[in-house]
Amino acid sequence: MLNPRLSQLPAYPFERLRALLKGITPLAGLSPISMSVGEPRHPSPKVFLDALRAAEEEFSNYPTTQGGVELRGAIAAWLTRRFHLPTVDPETQVVPCSGTREALFSVAQALTGVPGKDLVLLPNPFYQIYEGAALWAGATPHYVPATEASGLLPDFAGLPEAILDRAALVYLCTPGNPTGRVMDREYLQQMIRLAHRHGFVLVSDECYSEIYPDENSPPCGLLEAAAAMGHGDYRGCLAMHSLSKRSNLPGARSGFVAGDATILAAYLRLRTYFGCTTPPPIQRAAAAAWGDEAHVRANRDEYRKKFARVLEELAPVLPVTAPDAGFYLWTRVPGGGEAFAQRVFERCNITVLPGSYLSRLVDGVHPGAEYVRMALVDSVEQCAEAARRIRSVV
Numbered sequence: 120m121l122n123p124r125l126s127q128l129p130a131y132p133f134e135r136l137r138a139l140l141k142g143i144t145p146l147a148g149l150s151p152i153s154m155s156v157g158e159p160r161h162p163s164p165k166v167f168l169d170a171l172r173a174a175e176e177e178f179s180n181y182p183t184t185q186g187g188v189e190l191r192g193a194i195a196a197w198l199t200r201r202f203h204l205p206t207v208d209p210e211t212q213v214v215p216c217s218g219t220r221e222a223l224f225s226v227a228q229a230l231t232g233v234p235g236k237d238l239v240l241l242p243n244p245f246y247q248i249y250e251g252a253a254l255w256a257g258a259t260p261h262y263v264p265a266t267e268a269s270g271l272l273p274d275f276a277g278l279p280e281a282i283l284d285r286a287a288l289v290y291l292c293t294p295g296n297p298t299g300r301v302m303d304r305e306y307l308q309q310m311i312r313l314a315h316r317h318g319f320v321l322v323s324d325e326c327y328s329e330i331y332p333d334e335n336s337p338p339c340g341l342l343e344a345a346a347a348m349g350h351g352d353y354r355g356c357l358a359m360h361s362l363s364k365r366s367n368l369p370g371a372r373s374g375f376v377a378g379d380a381t382i383l384a385a386y387l388r389l390r391t392y393f394g395c396t397t398p399p400p401i402q403r404a405a406a407a408a409w410g411d412e413a414h415v416r417a418n419r420d421e422y423r424k425k426f427a428r429v430l431e432e433l434a435p436v437l438p439v440t441a442p443d444a445g446f447y448l449w450t451r452v453p454g455g456g457e458a459f460a461q462r463v464f465e466r467c468n469i470t471v472l473p474g475s476y477l478s479r480l481v482d483g484v485h486p487g488a489e490y491v492r493m494a495l496v497d498s499v500e501q502c503a504e505a506a507r508r509i510r511s512v513v
């Protein structure tokens with residue numbers, strides 16, 4: 120017998136993409152290019168690898184759930200610098216995680232189950248973990264459209280009071296996957312006021328926050344918005360960050376949750392039971408990576424070049440616009456996302472992700488159906504080549 124909730128978890132987008140493309144043979148002579156998975160392919164930073172090698176003996180120790188003081192200290196220092204925070208207490212306001220995916224999923228189990236608080240609010244389209252997290256926790260996902268009509272941002276503030284009252288938590292994603300939109304300070308502060316008024320927790324997924332076009336205007340974060348309102352205790356706020364995209368380390372499985380100390384204390388207790396810890400050598404290397412910005416700036420330079428080249432190629436044939444931040448192009452395509460994905464696979468040997476796999480049909484609106492998501496994760500030349508091929512078939 121299996122847990123009946125398992126059958127509620129939808130097939131993951133990449134499984135659906137494989138099924139969509141099954142039986143299609145790409146045109147011969149073209150090397151494959153993947154733009155479907157958001158896996159950064161720039162080299163991992165030397166500062167991380169050197170620290171990892173120096174700490175390899177430490178695999179012989181069990182890591183604690185809370186992680187070592189060196190890593191939490193490096194994270195707190197990074198947060199303070201990056202988001203102009205008054206203080207972040209590494210003892211109580213930072214919890215390392217094995218990449219943000221598991222934390223985004225498991226945090227719902229800590230924040231749901233209160234009578235009358237049966238909803239988890241999430242944007243639509245969305246990173247698929249939010250929905251699975253809500254369903255597995257026994258809550259009901261409530262999808263809030265992020266369409267062109269709402270500037271590609273979810274209008275949580277426009278929801279009826281009765282819905283907001285039933286919310287246990289709200290997932291924010293800024294910069295957004297897949298939309299690339301950034302929630303600015305005013306937006307985040309409005310969400311904080313709503314969270315306090317209606318008694319829900321904000322979980323802000325900020326794993327793309329370090330990939331932005333203008334060195335002088337990094338995206339605002341939830342903790343930054345809270346501190347600027349005088350909420351230095353980050354009440355009701357959790358922000359999640361990761362080395363996966365910032366530092367091209369998706370295989371290191373290293374990120375963190377930071378914010379409200381009361382929530383984190385309870386969440387830490389839950390985490391000791393399911394046991395996602397960060398191996399000691401990875402902790403050392405992660406601490407070094409959070410302490411270095413040179414590799415992150417170099418990374419942004421690469422993405423800038425890619426967006427410039429790809430947008431130049433595609434702008435004449437598709438309604439593409441640069442994202443506020445992140446490495447995705449979220450664009451409307453002729454004939455709808457699935458047909459377009461099949462066509463570029465067959466004619467260009469390129470995989471892109473149909474937008475409908477990242478959104479749900481709610482009240483007759485399927486926000487991603489006309490879109491595809493293209494991840495600019497390959498090299499500048501490969502991304503430019505992909506754009507040339509796509510242009511030639513549109």
Ligand SMILES: Cc1ncc(COP(=O)(O)O)c(C=O)c1O
Pocket residue numbers: 157217218219220221223246292295296324326360361362363369372373374
């Ligand atoms: C929006 C978003 N959040 C979180 C993650 C998870 O990243 P990680 O678990 O590597 O930190 C991803 C990965 O693609 C993502 O796109």
